[in-house]
Amino acid sequence: MNRSRSLGINALLNGLRNCLNLIFPLVTFPYVSRILSVKGMGIYNFSNTYVGYFLLIAGLGINTYAVREGAKYRDNTTNMSLFASQVFTINIYSTIIAYLLLFVSIIIFNNLSNYVACIIIFSIQLFFTTLGTEWIYVIYEDYSYITIRSILFKIISLALLFMFVKNKSDYLIYAGITVFSAVGSNILNYIHAKSMLSIRIVRKTDLHRHLKPIIIIFASAVAVNIYIYSNNIILGLLKGDYDVGLFSVAVKIYTIVQGILTAVLTVTIPRLAMLYGKKLFNKYHALLAELINFLIIISLPAIVGLFVLSKEVILLIAGEKYLPSTQSLKVISFAIVFSIFSWVFSDCVLIPAKREAKLFRGTVITAALNLIFNFILIPIYAYNGAAFCTVLSELVMMVINGYYSWDIVRNIVISRNVIKNLFDSLLGCLGILIVCYVFQLYIDTIIFRICMSIVASAFVYFCILALLKNKVMIYLIKSGLKFIKHN
Numbered sequence: 001m002n003r004s005r006s007l008g009i010n011a012l013l014n015g016l017r018n019c020l021n022l023i024f025p026l027v028t029f030p031y032v033s034r035i036l037s038v039k040g041m042g043i044y045n046f047s048n049t050y051v052g053y054f055l056l057i058a059g060l061g062i063n064t065y066a067v068r069e070g071a072k073y074r075d076n077t078t079n080m081s082l083f084a085s086q087v088f089t090i091n092i093y094s095t096i097i098a099y100l101l102l103f104v105s106i107i108i109f110n111n112l113s114n115y116v117a118c119i120i121i122f123s124i125q126l127f128f129t130t131l132g133t134e135w136i137y138v139i140y141e142d143y144s145y146i147t148i149r150s151i152l153f154k155i156i157s158l159a160l161l162f163m164f165v166k167n168k169s170d171y172l173i174y175a176g177i178t179v180f181s182a183v184g185s186n187i188l189n190y191i192h193a194k195s196m197l198s199i200r201i202v203r204k205t206d207l208h209r210h211l212k213p214i215i216i217i218f219a220s221a222v223a224v225n226i227y228i229y230s231n232n233i234i235l236g237l238l239k240g241d242y243d244v245g246l247f248s249v250a251v252k253i254y255t256i257v258q259g260i261l262t263a264v265l266t267v268t269i270p271r272l273a274m275l276y277g278k279k280l281f282n283k284y285h286a287l288l289a290e291l292i293n294f295l296i297i298i299s300l301p302a303i304v305g306l307f308v309l310s311k312e313v314i315l316l317i318a319g320e321k322y323l324p325s326t327q328s329l330k331v332i333s334f335a336i337v338f339s340i341f342s343w344v345f346s347d348c349v350l351i352p353a354k355r356e357a358k359l360f361r362g363t364v365i366t367a368a369l370n371l372i373f374n375f376i377l378i379p380i381y382a383y384n385g386a387a388f389c390t391v392l393s394e395l396v397m398m399v400i401n402g403y404y405s406w407d408i409v410r411n412i413v414i415s416r417n418v419i420k421n422l423f424d425s426l427l428g429c430l431g432i433l434i435v436c437y438v439f440q441l442y443i444d445t446i447i448f449r450i451c452m453s454i455v456a457s458a459f460v461y462f463c464i465l466a467l468l469k470n471k472v473m474i475y476l477i478k479s480g481l482k483f484i485k486h487n
Contacts, residue, residue, distance in 0.1 A: 017147045017263075028161055029252060032174055033318045040171045042241025045248040047118035047175065049232040051102070051125065056225050058098035058126045061217030062091050065210070066135040068351050071274040074139050081198040086205045088133060090214070095130045099123070121175040125183050132186030136193045138270050145192060149185040157181035216356040220346075223363030224397075226370065231386040234374045239382050247383035249318045250328035251390075257306055258336050261299055262343065265291065269347050276352035288348060289412045295344065296421045297472045299337045301461050304429040305454065306333040308436040312450050328387040338394035345401035349408050362400035366393055417471065424470045431460040 033041055066087050073080040102123055106116055137146050157177050164173050193199055232251075236244045268291050275284040306313070310329040314322055350359045370393040377385030402409070412418065435456045443449040465473040 017143070017150050027158060030317050030319065031161070032165060033249070033322065035165055035167065036171050036174065037168050038245035038321065039241045040168050040245075041248060042236070042243075042245040043115060043118060044171045044175060045232060045244055046236050046241070047115045048122055048178070050112075050115065051119055051122035053225065054098045054102045054123065055125060055129060056218075056221055057101060058091075058095040058130055059218075059221070060091065060094040061214050061219075061221050062087055062094070063135045063138075064217050064221070064347065064351055065214050067138050067270050068273045068277070068354075070135070070139040071270050072277040074274075077197065080139075084133070084136060084193075084197050084199045085202045086210060087135075088130075088199055089201045089205050090207070090210060091130045091133075092201060095126055098126050102126075117172055118175050121172060121179060124179050128179075128183035128186040132183060132189040133193050133199065134186075134189060136197065136199075137189070138266075140196070141267065141270055143267065149188055153181055153185045157184075213354070213356055216360050217351070220356060220360040220363045223360070223367040226367035230367075230371060230374055231378075231389055234371075235378055235383060235386045238378050243383045246322060246325040247328055247386050249314065249322045249325045250332050250383070250387060253306070253313055253317060253329055254332045254336065254390075257302055257333075258339060261295070261302055261336065261340060264294060265340065265343060265348070272348050273352045284352075285412065288344075288409070289415070289417070291348065292341075292344060292409075292412055293417055293421050293472050295340055296418065297425055297465070297470070299340050300422075300425040300429050301432055301457070303333050303336050304432050305436065305457055306336075308433060308440075309450060309453060312440075312446050312453075315446050316450060325383060328383050331384060331387040332390050335391040335394040338391070338398045342394060342398035342401050345398065345405040345409065349405040350401060353405075353408065355404060358404040359401065362397065362404060365400060366397045369393065369396055421470065421472060424465050424468045424473075427468065428461040428464040431464050432457040435460050 036044065066084075070080065070083055070087075073083050102119075106112055106119065112119065134146070137143070157180055160177050160180070161174070164170065165177070232244055232247065235247055268287065272284060272287060272291075275281075275287065307330050310333070311323070311326045314326050314329060318325075346359050350356065370389060373389040373392050374386065377389055379385075381388070402413075436453045439449050439453045439456070443452060462473065466477065
């Protein structure tokens with residue numbers, strides 16, 4: 001588990017940023033869900049999901065492509081500036097196209113009339129996401145700047161929320177604050193990026209070189225987003241805002257937990273892309289093995305804990321009127337592990353290996369199956385059916401990506417270390433199950449029950465893995481002791 005200090009610091013900073021993204025909805029969502037009611041949340045989430053498709057068009061898969069290709073140029077400022085300017089220019093063009101398509105869709109589809117105002121507010125993200133050029137910071141692994149500005153804008157957004165969201169009709173204000181929180185700092189990002197590189201709009205974009213891989217990655221992203229977002233869209237069309245509101249609570253919590261767990265994964269992607277691009281395969285495989293082992297150790301207990309405490313988490317975050325979504329949260333919690341390892345195979349293996357065509361093939365298959373799952377299960381099981389569709393889709397995507405990555409990951413996946421980590425983690429999860437069920441029997445207060453369950457479960461899990469002499473846990477213990485000693 002020996003890894004450079006910079007990668008550890010990046011993981012810590014990105015974890016902090018993800019924790020902020022966790023704390024913000026944990027603080028705001030209970031307040032907003034009670035103020036706006038289920039229908040208001042349904043309109044908000046439908047609009048956000050709808051604009052998500054056009055954000056995808058504006059993004060054009062450029063972030064993924066830029067990180068993969070830019071990682072090879074980051075030691076040469078001249079080449080990196082040229083590459084960044086070309087990619088930024090292409091991104092501007094795709095953003096203009098996205099806006100045109102969005103406004104045409106609003107004109108054509110009359111049934112969007114109730115959502116127009118909210119959609120327009122969310123559409124502000126298109127321009128500012130492009131302007132933010134966050135992929136530059138990912139390439140240079142500059143997570144300190146991103147984390148600092150996240151803290152600042154989350155604090156400002158929190159203050160604005162409590163000041164201006166006061167009644168059921170304020171969902172438009174909430175949408176505006178959400179946009180400000182997400183992309184308000186992107187002007188600062190762009191200014192700061194220009195101090196690092198000479199980034200500008202250029203005439204010659206070298207489109208023939210960039211466009212093909214960008215389009216393939218974009219097509220894959222479209223297919224992925226079909227099976228991510230189509231659940232909300234189809235649920236809204238077949239059932240209504242109430243069901244979307246209930247399902248959105250489960251998805252919100254699922255997304256928060258997933259985001260925390262992927263902090264290490266996110267910061268490792270550019271490093272893996274750089275190692276593979278420079279053909280440093282021994283170092284690449286060593287880092288990939290460490291990543292997979294670590295994700296096994298942290299993802300399985302998170303799933304078990306979320307499954308057992310689903311009711312308590314729903315009550316704490318959203319309130320009693322959202323209790324029907326408890327079953328959805330239990331079901332969708334299983335999608336976490338499938339989603340994480342699908343992401344490992346796609347962004348850490350297939351993309352660096354330039355197998356985006358195979359990734360596209362897998363995502364198209366998954367998207368098609370997801371649509372079929374949705375139209376079969378949602379009419380019968382409503383929001384619970386949508387949750388099960390998410391699990392099935394993430395499982396299919398993981399299996400397909402794993403299949404196309406098998407020649408690269410085979411020796412890692414079937415290694416003794418991975419198998420032992422899986423066995424150790426499952427035993428530790430058994431301890432978590434026992435702890436959580438005991439506290440459910442004897443502790444009545446929701447907040448106290450959740451806090452005690454998390455603390456005790458973590459301690460029991462930690463102890464079981466330490467007794468089993470788990471290498472990942474031993475590394476974490478040594479790192480923690482070393483940090484305490486030096487500080």
